[in-house]
Amino acid sequence: MRKFGFTAGLVASVALMSATASAQSVKVGVMLTLSGPAAVLGQHARDGFNLGIKHLGGKLGGLNADVVIVDDELKPDVGVQKVQALLERDKVDVIVGVIFSNVMMAISKPVFDAQIPIISPNAGPSPLAGKGCSPWFFSTAWQNDQNHEAMGKAAQDAGYKKVVLIAPNYQAGKDAMAGFKRQYKGEVVDEIFNQVNQLDFSAELARIASLKPEAVFAFEPGGMGVNLVKQYSQAGLAGKIPFLSAFTVDETTLPATQDAGVGLMSGAQWAPNLDNAVNKKFVADYEKQYGHVPALYAAQGYDAALLLDAAIKAAGGKVSDKTALRDALKKTTFTSTTGKAFKLNNNGFPIQDVYSVKAVKRADGKYATEIVAKVLTDYKDAYAADCPLK
Amino acid sequence: MSTTLFVVQLLNGLQLGVLLFLIAAGLTLVFGVMDFINLGHGVQYMLGAYLAVTFYALTGNFAYTLLLALPSALALGLLVEVLIFRHLYDRDHLDQVLATFGIILFVNEGVKIVWGAAPLNVPIPALFSGSIEIMPGLLYPVWRLAIIGSGLAVAVLLWAIVSHTRIGMRIRAGAVNAPMVGALGVDVKTLFTCVFGFGAMLAGFAGIMVAPILSVEPGMGDSVLILAFVVIVIGGIGSIRGAFVGALIVGLVDTLGRSFATDIFRLFLTASAARQVGPAFASMLIYLLMAVILFVRPAGLFPAKGR
Numbered sequence: 001m002r003k004f005g006f007t008a009g010l011v012a013s014v015a016l017m018s019a020t021a022s023a024q025s026v027k028v029g030v031m032l033t034l035s036g037p038a039a040v041l042g043q044h045a046r047d048g049f050n051l052g053i054k055h056l057g058g059k060l061g062g063l064n065a066d067v068v069i070v071d072d073e074l075k076p077d078v079g080v081q082k083v084q085a086l087l088e089r090d091k092v093d094v095i096v097g098v099i100f101s102n103v104m105m106a107i108s109k110p111v112f113d114a115q116i117p118i119i120s121p122n123a124g125p126s127p128l129a130g131k132g133c134s135p136w137f138f139s140t141a142w143q144n145d146q147n148h149e150a151m152g153k154a155a156q157d158a159g160y161k162k163v164v165l166i167a168p169n170y171q172a173g174k175d176a177m178a179g180f181k182r183q184y185k186g187e188v189v190d191e192i193f194n195q196v197n198q199l200d201f202s203a204e205l206a207r208i209a210s211l212k213p214e215a216v217f218a219f220e221p222g223g224m225g226v227n228l229v230k231q232y233s234q235a236g237l238a239g240k241i242p243f244l245s246a247f248t249v250d251e252t253t254l255p256a257t258q259d260a261g262v263g264l265m266s267g268a269q270w271a272p273n274l275d276n277a278v279n280k281k282f283v284a285d286y287e288k289q290y291g292h293v294p295a296l297y298a299a300q301g302y303d304a305a306l307l308l309d310a311a312i313k314a315a316g317g318k319v320s321d322k323t324a325l326r327d328a329l330k331k332t333t334f335t336s337t338t339g340k341a342f343k344l345n346n347n348g349f350p351i352q353d354v355y356s357v358k359a360v361k362r363a364d365g366k367y368a369t370e371i372v373a374k375v376l377t378d379y380k381d382a383y384a385a386d387c388p389l390k
Numbered sequence: 391m392s393t394t395l396f397v398v399q400l401l402n403g404l405q406l407g408v409l410l411f412l413i414a415a416g417l418t419l420v421f422g423v424m425d426f427i428n429l430g431h432g433v434q435y436m437l438g439a440y441l442a443v444t445f446y447a448l449t450g451n452f453a454y455t456l457l458l459a460l461p462s463a464l465a466l467g468l469l470v471e472v473l474i475f476r477h478l479y480d481r482d483h484l485d486q487v488l489a490t491f492g493i494i495l496f497v498n499e500g501v502k503i504v505w506g507a508a509p510l511n512v513p514i515p516a517l518f519s520g521s522i523e524i525m526p527g528l529l530y531p532v533w534r535l536a537i538i539g540s541g542l543a544v545a546v547l548l549w550a551i552v553s554h555t556r557i558g559m560r561i562r563a564g565a566v567n568a569p570m571v572g573a574l575g576v577d578v579k580t581l582f583t584c585v586f587g588f589g590a591m592l593a594g595f596a597g598i599m600v601a602p603i604l605s606v607e608p609g610m611g612d613s614v615l616i617l618a619f620v621v622i623v624i625g626g627i628g629s630i631r632g633a634f635v636g637a638l639i640v641g642l643v644d645t646l647g648r649s650f651a652t653d654i655f656r657l658f659l660t661a662s663a664a665r666q667v668g669p670a671f672a673s674m675l676i677y678l679l680m681a682v683i684l685f686v687r688p689a690g691l692f693p694a695k696g697r
Contacts, residue, residue, distance in 0.1 A: 035499070037609040039507035169669045193669035194648070197613050199604050202402040202534070203649045209528035210395045226509045226605035234514070234603065236521060236529030256509035256605055 025064035026312060026319045029086035031079065031097030031107070032121075034071035038222050040252045041099050041297050042071070045121045047290050048298030049096060051282065052305025060305070061312020063319065072098055076106035083107040087114045093319040094119065096304050099297070101125040101144060101172065112136050117326050119307060121300040124349060126175065130383030133347040138329050140303040140336070141296075142269055143349045143381035144172065147246040148179030150267035150354035150375045151217055155184050155244055157375070160214040162189045166204060166228075167219040169193035176219035176246060182382060189213050194224070201228050205235045215242040225249065226256045233260035249359050251295035254367035261359045261367065269338060269350075270299045271357045271369045276339030278306075293368045299337040307342065310334040345380050347387035353377050394525050399649045400642070401524070405534050407641025408541030412596035413614055414621040414633040415548060416589030422565040422628020422694055423585050426475065427483050429490035431618065432611030433497040434590045438463045438597025439606045440501055443510045452515035459598050460591060467590020471583060479582065494612070502608045512601040537599050544592065548630050561585060565628035565694040617644075620676055624683050626690030635691060640676050647675040 030049060032042035046069060053065050068090055072079035079098065086092045087110065095111060095118040098104050104123035111118045112134045124143040128134070155163055165180060165188060167173030177191055189211050192204050208216060216237075220228045225248035232238055243249075243264040251272070254261050272283045272293055282302050286294040307329065312319060315328040336342040343351045354376040357369040417431045441459040449455055470493065478486050513519075514533045521529035552558035560581055563571045572578040597611075604610070617640060625636025652668030659667065683691065 035502070037507075037607050039502065039608075040509075043507060169673070191665050193665070195669075195673050199600075199610070199613065200402075200406055202405070203399055203645045206395060206398045206402060206525065206528055207649060209525060210392065212527065223509055223605040223607045223610065226607070227603075230511075230603060230605070234521065234529070234531045234533075236523075237527075240527060252508060256511045256607075258511055258513075 025066045026060050026094070026308075027066045027068065027090065027092045028060070028308070029083070029090060029092035029095045029097075030067055030069045031072050031083060031086065031095065031103075032069070033074045033099045033103070034069075035073050038074055038099070041122065041222075041295075044252060044295045044297040045099060045301035048282075048286065048294060048301030049121065049305050050301075051286055051289065051298075052302040052309075055281070055285070056305065056309050060309045061315070062317055063312060068092065072100075072103050074100055074103065076103050079103040079107050080110060084110055087111070087116060092116065093322075094308065094325065096121060096301075096308075098123050104128070108132075108134070108137070115322055115326075117322065117329055119304045119329070121304045122297055124381075126383050129347050129349055129381050130386035131388075133387035133389055135326060135330070135348070135389060137348040138307070138344065139349045140307055140342075141300040141350075142352070142354075143383065144175055145179035145182070145383075146269070146354055146376075146379060146381055147267035148176045148217075148219065149183045149379075149382070150356065151244045151246055151265075152180040152183030154265070154267065154356045154373075154375045155180075155215055155217065156186065158215070158242075160242070161186050162211075162213045163187070163215050163217055164190050164192065164208050164211055164213040165217045166192040166194065166208070168196045168198070168224060170196050172221075173219060179382075180217050184217075194220075196224075198224060199227055201231050202235070205231060205237065208241070209235070209237060213241060215244055218243065218245045218248050220245070220248045222253075226253050229253070229257040229264065230260045232264075233257075238263065244356075249369070251293045251368055252297070254359055254369075255292065258367060259361070262361055264359050265372065266357050266359070266369060267354060267375065268296050268357050268369065269352050269354050270296045271355065271371045273368070273370045274337065274339055276335070276337075278335050279337040279339060282337050293366050303336045303342070306334050306336060307332070345384050346389045347381070347384045349381050349384065351378050351380050354379055395649075398525050398528065398530075399646055401530070402649075403642035403645035404638065405538050405641070406645055407638035408538050409596060409600060410614075410617055410621050410641055411634050411637035412541050412544060412599070413593055414618045414625070414637050415544070415630060416592035417618050418622040418625065418627055418629065418633045419561070419565075419585050420589045421622060423561055423568065424479060424564075424582050425483075425568070426479055426586075427486045427490065428475070428589075429487060429615065430470065430493040430497070431589070431593050432615030433494050433501075434463065434467055434593040434611075435597040435614060436501065436606075436608075436611035437466055437497065438594030439512075439601040439604075439610065440505055440510070440597075441594065442512050442598040442601040443505070443606055446512050452512075455512075456598060460595060463594025463597075464587050464591040467594070468583065468587045471586045471590075475586065476583075498608045498612075507608060509605040509607040512606065514602040531603070533602055537603075540595075540599060544595070545630075545634050552630055557581075557584070562694070617676070620680050622690075624680050624690060626693035628694035629690070629692045632690055632692035639679070643679055644672075644676050647672040651675070 034042040070082045099122045101123045120139045129143045249264045249266045310332045311328040314332040315324045356372045445455040445458045518533045520532045524530045621636040625632025651672040655664035
């Protein structure tokens with residue numbers, strides 16, 4: 001009898017504890033690419049997100065943040081498996097992910113069907129911005145074409161008459177060239193497609209030199225970018241032909257390219273030297289905690305934490321009502337690392353300024369990107385008109 | 391398209407060929423002499439590059455880096471051989487593929503744990519940091535000429551060892567009929583270990599030489615490994631001469647294909663169609679070449695006899 005009473009009491013107290021605990025916490029499933037050659041992007045996003053939660057005192061919107069981090073390994077099938085585990089086994093309230101668009105396209109259906117909000121700290125494929133848009137999708141980054149369009153506009157504004165484009169031969173590479181050409185009205189002398197994971201660009205660089213363009217636009221993510229930038233400098237082209245790029249020259253590749261990357265231009269919605277209070281605090285604490293300069297992926301992860309915090313506060317802490325949370329995510333605003341009030345378009349993508357940035361060597365010897373000029377103001381992506389949402 | 395551009399692309403193709411030879415030479419020796427498919431050869435190349443990064447950070451001098459990294463690459467290769475490969479020589483090729491593929495996964499992750507996931511850098515040594523202007527507006531780094539030179543030197547060295555020394559004779563015999571060589575009283579086990587260690591060192595040397603011009607990152611050996619296999623299949627397994635000729639052919643065909651395929655297609659297609667087809671065709675070209683060569687000469691161009 002005593003044993004029964006004791007056991008019953010134990011069970012009741014545990015039940016009470018977990019009931020109160022779940023009422024006071026929000027479960028976030030974070031899915032990023034944390035292995036393979038592209039892991040550094042996922043690591044920046046994860047570290048930025050964790051720093052955001054730390055700055056918010058371990059709470060999101062006043063609730064305890066219960067974060068589960070999983071690795072999609074840059075494989076769409078692994079991503080689908082793991083997101084289903086997050087949805088069904090871990091019963092997360094919201095998902096933050098992913099880095100790569102192919103994984104995003106694969107997991108979008110299970111997540112939208114489960115009616116759980118997903119905040120993308122990076123991937124912004126055009127189908128999800130246009131006809132395939134969903135009220136459950138939110139981005140603290142950009143639509144994939146935006147940074148390419150910014151470089152196209154920068155090339156147009158700078159008056160370059162002849163440009164050569166170079167990108168890897170896969171969908172993202174073709175989208176990059178299409179985005180650039182949407183804003184650039186001059187002559188594209190050649191479009192060079194290199195192989196994915198190509199190591200040696202000497203043949204492509206010889207071709208570029210022979211065509212004598214006024215500028216080069218490159219989209220070469222990851223190791224391809226490091227190789228191209230190093231070899232571009234070694235071939236003596238860095239000082240002669242202006243180098244415009246997107247996702248090629250940033251704080252994840254600058255530690256490897258070092259001086260070869262200095263002076264090269266990029267399109268981005270953020271740079272570490274953006275002068276506002278939120279960003280200054282973010283960059284200073286990030287460098288202190290992690291020892292390297294944050295890239296835009298880290299800022300996007302940080303903003304995802306800030307967005308969740310603001311939305312949960314606006315929804316009154318009731319994360320079990322997913323529709324209320326979703327509406328709060330859409331309408332709420334906060335001051336992001338860009339220094340401006342965060343605003344989403346009808347398709348869940350941000351309306352923001354895009355800048356041209358330049359890689360520099362800082363006084364402390366580290367390499368970073370710095371703002372040069374604003375190229376696109378309060379820019380809405382090109383696919384939003386196709387999205388039926390209001 | 392001008393003659394100058396064509397000559398420049400020939401030079402680029404030659405350099406890629408020499409680099410592939412450095413990697414394929416070790417691979418063909420191991421496959422030919424020991425009948426052992428070593429998919430882990432690509433990670434040995436990657437480890438050479440990472441060792442170069444570490445030793446350069448320690449010493450700041452490329453010559454010391456080379457002197458320290460080469461024996462380290464050799465030591466790591468021998469370690470893997472003693473721990474794992476030695477037990478696989480008698481096994482089926484499929485078992486060897488599985489085991490060495492596991493090594494690729496293991497080392498790629500291990501490298502990420504030790505050195506981090508971000509790409510790393512080794513600067514070009516000061517002595518070779520100049521460039522020559524081979525085309526108006528295009529500089530060719532002297533270091534790439536150094537790579538070509540070192541590749542040719544290694545080719546000559548290997549030819550000298552294989553044709554004019556006792557151990558070379560035993561290696562050639564082992565490539566033809568290893569059990570017979572063992573029956574004739576040669577210590578086949580030590581021979582195998584020597585060959586494997588030397589092959590690992592060659593791969594590591596290739597990694598050290600390319601570290602200044604390429605990105606040092608996890609997985610950098612994987613794409614190179616596939617090209618190396620194409621080279622040894624075209625050249626003939628077990629033959630150094632085959633590896634050399636095969637590497638030059640693959641390097642030239644791949645580079646010239648990438649450079650001029652789109653232009654050639656533009657002669658009879660519209661510009662936008664040519665831009666779609668050209669790069670896709672160029673990436674298939676070496677595999678088409680391999681298929682054609684295998685159709686005509688199933689054992690490769692210079693097979694070790696008796697296979």
